[in-house]
Amino acid sequence: MGGESIKLQSCDESLESLILSQSSPGIAVAENRWPCASDSMLEVHKSQGLANGIHNLLAFDLWKDQNLVDRIQKQSELLHQSTAEELEDVRDEINRYRPGSGVHKVGGVSHADFDIPEVITLLVVGPEGAGKSSLINNMIRVLKDVTSGFSRAQIYGYRQSGSMFLQEYLLHKHFCVFDSRGFSNINVLEDLNIVKNWMSNGVCHGEPVCRPSDDMKIREDLEGRGRQGNSGYTLRKVNFVIFVVNACKLQQMREQHDVAALENLVLLYRCPYLTFMDDVPVVVMTHGDKLDPHECILARIFLGKLFGVSPVDQVFDIPCFTERTVHPEDVHAANDLALLKMLQLSLEQADTNLPCKEKFTYSIRGVLKSTSVQLGIWQLLYFVILFCLLFEIIITIIHSSKPTPWFRNIFKYAHKKPKRGH
Ligand SMILES: Nc1nc2c(ncn2[C@@H]2O[C@H](COP(=O)(O)OP(=O)(O)OP(=O)(O)O)[C@@H](O)[C@H]2O)c(=O)[nH]1
Ligand SMILES: [Mg+2]
Structure with a gap:
């Protein structure tokens, strides 16, 4: 906004459109970016753009917006004509x-x-x-x-x-x-x-x-x-x-x-x-x-x-x-x-604005997302590997025979002796 004065002319030039037209931080108010209220964020939102917009609105002679005045008067007349049946x-x-x-x-x-x-x-x-x-x-x-x-x-x-x-x-x-x-x-x-x-x-x-x-x-x-x-x-x-x-x-x-x-x-x-x-x-x-x-x-x-x-x-x-x-x-x-x-x-x-029911896949995704936020990505990875190993062991015990090929390979790889240089 930079201090320049903007005159409100019609109903379209509302404070919101003023805020939206500014390249000031005040824009964030209208853009719905407000994850949590904190002091610093409030300072950003209490922008000069918003204050200036209010100053302009206070200086504007609202009677000049004849179109809006007429519409409100008309609406009020209609309401007053309404009957008990309506x-x-x-x-x-x-x-x-x-x-x-x-x-x-x-x-x-x-x-x-x-x-x-x-x-x-x-x-x-x-x-x-x-x-x-x-x-x-x-x-x-x-x-x-x-x-x-x-x-x-x-x-x-x-x-x-x-x-x-x-x-x-x-x-x-x-x-x-x-x-x-x-x-x-x-x-x-x-x-x-x-x-x-x-x-x-x-x-x-x-x-x-x-x-x-x-x-x-x-x-x-x-x-x-x-x-x-x-x-x-x-x-x-x-x-x-x-x-x-x-x-x-x-x-x-x-x-x-x-x-x-x-x-x-x-x-x-x-x-x-x-x-x-x-x-x-x-x-x-x-x-x-x-x-x-x-x-x-x-x-x-x-x-x-x-x-x-x-x-x-x-x-x-x-x-x-x-x-x-x-x-x-x-x-x-x-x-x-x-x-x-x-x-x-x-x-x-x-x-x-009623929400949609959560589909099963979305619920799983939601659980994973919230767990990943709480645990952190590395802990989650360890957790997944541990789970796979446990699963493999259980399967091996159940079949009490040979472990599956990929488990054998992992096991072999872990016990491979390091090659000596020539
Ligand atoms: N004349 C007039 N008085 C009103 C109107 N609405 C509320 N009041 C009066 O305003 C006072 C406050 O009204 P409340 O309904 O208690 O207001 P509230 O928003 O619930 O107030 P809090 O619970 O304190 O936040 C009361 O004395 C009401 O009688 C109105 O439209 N016209
Ligand atoms: Mg009350």
Whole structure:
């Protein structure tokens, strides 16, 4: 980038395309090369290119992107025109959902070749206080079509600590969502390592989420709250991710030109652990009800450009309510339909990214690969030779006759006297 200023002109010129167009190390963020989060790597990813891209985005007058503004307004009009029947139809579609119904037969495999779980797992992540637990409660509300009794995930209004454990909510016979501890948005490395653990090893109901930087008080709190343990629960592999952002906090970051906080948000969103091949998490923007409608549209465009995704199709503006704060006029079909569409998209993406069953040859290769990594190539070679010799001895004993020709040759070669020179 080298300090030259690039002006954002259209929706295509998102921050991602800016990052991708730089020959700076920031490119690695978009290229999904991130084997493990470490301090030095973070420094590389926190590139000047990313920071400059954010500066440019902050300087850009988002209203100028008339095309995007029109599309979002049109979409919102359509949602507001939706009827209770349309809402019911989408709800029914989701209730009929079966894992794997959206798999695409690619790479010469059939439907039966996919490793389809009984229950699809969606992980809800985002910064502290973003509204993750509220979103889950609202999913319960809309899916069950109820106006009370939906607050199952604990909301932490003014308390210091929010959700500290992974908690599973089985919304449907065939899919569940996991609530998680919020990102600190300060120590991004810790957050990345936590995310890496969830995505590589799976998530389990009741698992405490501890950060290395947590002080004694938080650790004691975690210990006390998680005293009943979580050993009996199923470990679930994450099939897709929903990333929640608070529109008011985003607005604050924009107004204060808080590049560091925005940068951390991008690093977390674009981290390869949360991405399934090219499919990045679905974005939910909460607290939009606290902004005026124009600000809300701008926040959505900003978020889309910041994350490098379509603000129209990939960012969902979903105000979330609690049982206490919900007013009858807040609950209208448009909000609920947006929530269901977001859920539908997440399930579709989860299906699209289901893995194939491991074939026998691949499993053997996998075992050999992991063993070779652990043992080292020479130890593995010795192991193979030893195995062959043992095998030969056993065969010889069984036949209790002559050893096979190649064993005789090896034996002869070992006892050959060295030739004397003339
Ligand atoms: N007005 C409004 N308030 C919201 C919305 N979403 C969440 N809240 C409020 O924001 C506060 C935090 O919400 P939570 O759902 O606990 O957020 P969280 O992301 O689960 O927070 P942590 O568990 O601490 O990470 C609560 O007081 C919620 O009532 C929204 O869309 N609009
Ligand atoms: Mg929470």
